[in-house]
Amino acid sequence: MPVRACAQEREAAGEELFLAVSVTLGNETPSPGAPEELASLVHTAGGRVVGFVTQNRPVPDHATFVGKGKLEEIKAAAQAGGVSSIVFDHNLAPAQVSRLEEATECKVLDRTELIMSIFAGQARTAEAKLQVELAQLKYALPRLSGMWHHFSRLGGGIGTRGPGETQLEVDRRKARARIRLLEKELEKIAGRRDRLAGRRSEAFSVALAGYTNTGKSTLLNRICGSGAYSADRLFATLDSTTRRLDRGGAGSVVFSDTVGFIERLPEGLVASFYSTLAVVRDADLVLVVGDASHPCRDVQNEAVKSTLERIGAGSVPRLMVWNKIDIADPGSLPSGGLLVSALTGRGVDELLSAVEEERRSRLEWFTLRLLVRDGRLENWIHENCVIGSFESTPEGVKITAGALHGFDSVVGRLSGIDGSLLTIERTVWSQRSLDRGRPGRDG
Numbered sequence: 001m002p003v004r005a006c007a008q009e010r011e012a013a014g015e016e017l018f019l020a021v022s023v024t025l026g027n028e029t030p031s032p033g034a035p036e037e038l039a040s041l042v043h044t045a046g047g048r049v050v051g052f053v054t055q056n057r058p059v060p061d062h063a064t065f066v067g068k069g070k071l072e073e074i075k076a077a078a079q080a081g082g083v084s085s086i087v088f089d090h091n092l093a094p095a096q097v098s099r100l101e102e103a104t105e106c107k108v109l110d111r112t113e114l115i116m117s118i119f120a121g122q123a124r125t126a127e128a129k130l131q132v133e134l135a136q137l138k139y140a141l142p143r144l145s146g147m148w149h150h151f152s153r154l155g156g157g158i159g160t161r162g163p164g165e166t167q168l169e170v171d172r173r174k175a176r177a178r179i180r181l182l183e184k185e186l187e188k189i190a191g192r193r194d195r196l197a198g199r200r201s202e203a204f205s206v207a208l209a210g211y212t213n214t215g216k217s218t219l220l221n222r223i224c225g226s227g228a229y230s231a232d233r234l235f236a237t238l239d240s241t242t243r244r245l246d247r248g249g250a251g252s253v254v255f256s257d258t259v260g261f262i263e264r265l266p267e268g269l270v271a272s273f274y275s276t277l278a279v280v281r282d283a284d285l286v287l288v289v290g291d292a293s294h295p296c297r298d299v300q301n302e303a304v305k306s307t308l309e310r311i312g313a314g315s316v317p318r319l320m321v322w323n324k325i326d327i328a329d330p331g332s333l334p335s336g337g338l339l340v341s342a343l344t345g346r347g348v349d350e351l352l353s354a355v356e357e358e359r360r361s362r363l364e365w366f367t368l369r370l371l372v373r374d375g376r377l378e379n380w381i382h383e384n385c386v387i388g389s390f391e392s393t394p395e396g397v398k399i400t401a402g403a404l405h406g407f408d409s410v411v412g413r414l415s416g417i418d419g420s421l422l423t424i425e426r427t428v429w430s431q432r433s434l435d436r437g438r439p440g441r442d443g
Contacts, residue, residue, distance in 0.1 A: 016047040017083040019106075021074060023066060023090060024056045031263065033296035038089045038111075044234045045118050050081045064103065065096050075104045087114055094143040112139060112266040115235075119269060122235050127189050127276070134182040135272040141175050144168060190275035193240075203244065203252045203384065204359045204404050207280040207316075209308065210289035211300040212260030215323040217241070219289060219342035220257045223352065235260060240279045252383060253355065256283070263303040270310055277311045284404070285358050286318040287351075292339065293328035319354060360386065363402030365427040366410055371396040372421050380413060400427055 020038050024030050039049040055070045064071050065088065078086060085107040086100070092110040100108040109117075116136050123129040208216040212234045220226060224243035240258040256279040270277075280286060286308070290301050301320075308314050320337030322328075326344050333339060338354060340347035363386055370377070373396065381387070385401040403410045407426055414424065 016085055017081065018042050018047045018049045019051045019053065019074065019078045019081060019083045019086045020049045021053045021055075021066070021086060021088045023060065023088075024054070025060065026058055031296075031299060033294075033299065034089060037263070037296075038087065040234060041114055041118065042087060045114060045121065047085065049087075050083060051077050053077055060090075063096065064099050065090065065092055071100075071103055078104055078106050085109065087111075097143075111264065112268070115262070115266055116269065118235055127186070130182050130186055130189075131272040131276065132269075134179060134186065135266070135268040137175050137179050137182070138272075139266070139268050141172065141179070144171050144175070186272075186275060190278075193275065193278070203254045204285070204355075204362075205254045205256065205279075205283045206285045206287060206355055207283035208255065208257045208287050208289055209280050209304065209313075210260060210287075211291065211304055212262050214260070214289045214291040214294075214300075215342045216257050216260065216289045219321075219323060219340070219348075220255055222342045222345055222348055224255055234262070240276050242279065253359065256280075261304050261307040263299070265303075265307055265310075270307075274311065277313075280308070281311060281313045281316065283313075283316055284362065285355065286313065286316045287321045287355075288318050289321050289323050290334070290337070291324050292322035292334055293324045297322075297334065317358070319358065321351060359404065360402065362404055364407045365400065365402045366407055367425055367427045368399045368401070368410075369396065369423045370399075370421065373397060374417070377413070377417070381410075385410070 020035065020042070022030075022034060022038070035052055042049050053070070053074050055066055057067065061067055066074065074086065083106060086104060087109045089111050091112050092100070092108070097108050097110065116132065116139060119128075119132045120136065123132045208220060210216055213236070217237050220241065220243060224245050226241075226243040237257060237259060240256055242254055242256040245253045245255060258276055258279055259273055288301070288304055288308075290297050290304075294300060305314075308316075308318075322334050322337050322339050323342050325333060325339045325346065326341040338347060338351050340351050342348070365388065368381070378397070378399070381399060381401055385403050388400040388402065389398075390400075391398045411424065414422065
């Protein structure tokens with residue numbers, strides 16, 4: 001019976017037990033917290049790590065990744081622990097997986113396959129399910145060879161029609177066809193999202209990004225009073241969630257939460273979720289949310305910065321936000337950045353003030369005089385600009401406001417209106433005037 005079938009039967013009988021394997025290559029420095037993170041990944045996937053095997057090697061063994069002696073140790077540890085599965089905290093070649101499974105008589109997963117299985121289990125919306133399936137198919141396609149090698153031995157002769165199309169070729173053809181179909185479906189979904197985002201383009205957009213399980217969804221709920229799904233586990237959120245926060249007479253701010261990052265996030269998942277992560281790339285400001293209580297917070301933060309570069313969001317302005325200060329050691333709180341607790345609300349007002357300050361620093365101020373009241377135009381300015389002053393006069397109305405997306409965006413909105421009924425000019429506000437909420441001219 002195939003190794004994977006045996007593992008599935010043992011899994012059905014109870015919790016799936018894993019032996020974890022980590023190899024330090026060359027001059028690499030072991031990542032602090034890596035064993036705990038791998039165990040947490042397995043737990044999120046529905047299993048439990050009962051043993052850990054490590055090795056230092058200059059380079060991976062081309063056949064089994066680990067050496068022969070270590071392979072025997074892994075096999076013995078798996079038998080002693082009664083485990084059904086072995087997980088490597090690395091990416092393995094298909095041939096290496098096959099040889100490892102044959103030698104250990106256990107199912108063998110690498111880091112990418114483990115994370116993809118978590119994404120598959122956590123996907124709730126149709127889009128997330130399509131994205132995960134696409135990533136899995138692209139990951140599996142080059143690994144199909146060898147799975148059907150026995151079908152390639154078909155031969156010709158009397159009474160036969162020749163080898164024809166092998167099972168491997170059939171599976172590859174079906175996989176490629178499915179990949180094309182998924183890509184087209186995701187393009188349609190991305191188009192609908194772009195059209196929806198266009199309706200919010202005048203609002204100041206803030207994206208929450210960070211390591212998985214740092215409390216981004218809880219922070220979104222605290223800021224906007226929304227009911228976005230949140231849970232204390234890895235990759236609880238795979239979909240983008242957007243909420244609007246109205247700031248009274250100061251226009252609107254749109255906050256978006258999306259999938260969390262992790263060290264060595266598989267490239268296939270980054271590619272499949274590329275359209276979902278557009279909310280980060282297109283944001284006016286990124287709040288990088290870190291876990292102030294985590295012992296490896298700096299390592300996690302570096303992984304987040306690296307991932308932001310990978311998805312094309314490295315140049316987006318950002319603010320560092322350290323969450324979970326309610327459970328962090330007060331004597332070891334990080335320096336630099338904003339300290340908040342999404343659970344208790346501590347520091348959230350200061351965070352919103354920092355976002356507002358960042359938004360105001362981008363505004364281009366103008367003064368608009370209307371000789372005839374225009375309700376639609378006035379509503380548009382209230383919704384899409386920061387109002388400095390609004391005065392009704394015998395001649396009409398005088399509005400001083402700040403345009404987030406530039407003075408030209410307001411001029412464009414005024415096109416089609418009789419120019420004899422209005423005047424508009426740029427206005428420079430001093431910081432003292434901003435503090436008082438009244439316009440003033442500098443230079």
